[in-house]
Amino acid sequence: MTSAPEPTPTPAPAPLPDPAEVRALTDLAERLARSAGDLIRTTSPERVQVAATKSSDVDPVTAMDLASETHLRALLAEHRPHDGVLGEEHGLEPGTSGLTWVLDPIDGTVNYLYGVPAFAVSVGVVAGDPDPGRWTPVAGCVHAVADGRTYTAGRGQGAFRDGHRLEVNPARPLATSLIGTGFGYRAERRRAQGRVLAALLPRVRDIRRIGSAALDLCRVAEGSLDAHYERGLNPWDLAAGQIIAIEAGAQVSGLRGRPAGIEMSVVGPAATVHELAALLADLGADADD
Numbered sequence: 001m002t003s004a005p006e007p008t009p010t011p012a013p014a015p016l017p018d019p020a021e022v023r024a025l026t027d028l029a030e031r032l033a034r035s036a037g038d039l040i041r042t043t044s045p046e047r048v049q050v051a052a053t054k055s056s057d058v059d060p061v062t063a064m065d066l067a068s069e070t071h072l073r074a075l076l077a078e079h080r081p082h083d084g085v086l087g088e089e090h091g092l093e094p095g096t097s098g099l100t101w102v103l104d105p106i107d108g109t110v111n112y113l114y115g116v117p118a119f120a121v122s123v124g125v126v127a128g129d130p131d132p133g134r135w136t137p138v139a140g141c142v143h144a145v146a147d148g149r150t151y152t153a154g155r156g157q158g159a160f161r162d163g164h165r166l167e168v169n170p171a172r173p174l175a176t177s178l179i180g181t182g183f184g185y186r187a188e189r190r191r192a193q194g195r196v197l198a199a200l201l202p203r204v205r206d207i208r209r210i211g212s213a214a215l216d217l218c219r220v221a222e223g224s225l226d227a228h229y230e231r232g233l234n235p236w237d238l239a240a241g242q243i244i245a246i247e248a249g250a251q252v253s254g255l256r257g258r259p260a261g262i263e264m265s266v267v268g269p270a271a272t273v274h275e276l277a278a279l280l281a282d283l284g285a286d287a288d289d
Helices: 019-043 063-079 109-114 187-203 213-222 235-247 270-282
Strands: 050-053 060-062 084-087 091-093 099-107 120-127 136-144 150-154 159-161 178-180 206-208 227-230 251-253 265-268
Touching (some): 019 063, 019 099, 019 120, 019 150, 060 063, 060 109, 063 084, 063 120, 084 235, 099 109, 120 213, 120 235, 136 235, 150 213, 150 235, 159 213, 159 235, 178 213, 187 206, 187 270, 213 235, 213 265, 227 270
Parallel strands (some): 084 099, 178 206
Antiparallel strands (some): 050 060, 084 091, 099 120, 136 150
16 A cells, blocks of 8 residues: 655744844845935936836836846845845845845836836845745835935834834725725736726725835835735835835735735735725736736
């Protein structure tokens, strides 16, 4: 009689940094994000051009996206050589420390391309598997390049904008909530997102589509949005903004009891997230047409 195979053991969770290391990681995330922001401000051409495209013809990469991520990776190789790095443009380079830096060298590339001043450098660090459903966010910084606003947070240590502590708005009914969102790049996803938006819009105060998910999560943290939802957010879209929102008192989740991730992310005060997530689930917002 053949015996049943032994179950695969569940990997032990990655050890979390102590408070002193969290502070150091937060400080480093800020230094890196500000440094990349300086690079973008001082070396961008007067007229930005598309260097390549990714998921579709309207999903651009610029030379500065590539230069910014290369710059961030070089600084991390100098300061944290044993950590992993996951970046939007150059993928995953595993480390051995249990920590991974998750980089969006320019979050809001289309805004950057057109000169719309809503784009940011996003630098987060997570413990464990570099996947939103399995990681533990540790620290992060989102640096708005055009005006220099800088958001930071460390696990258990609060969220700040330029040194001022942040707190999400109190939960309020959806009918009086200002909701942020974003859209994908593929036509079939946009068609589904448009259907959801049309059903949601009459039931909320209004909708804002700013074009940078990292900045949207920071806006929830500071109270200039009541909540945010979006399908299709990648790890680099979430990592830094997630810890900033959480430390400001937000809940970050997906739909139907799932964690936030590429299927759906909903961010805001817990009661607002509960109501919004239930409505989005009813609308099938986590499925393309």
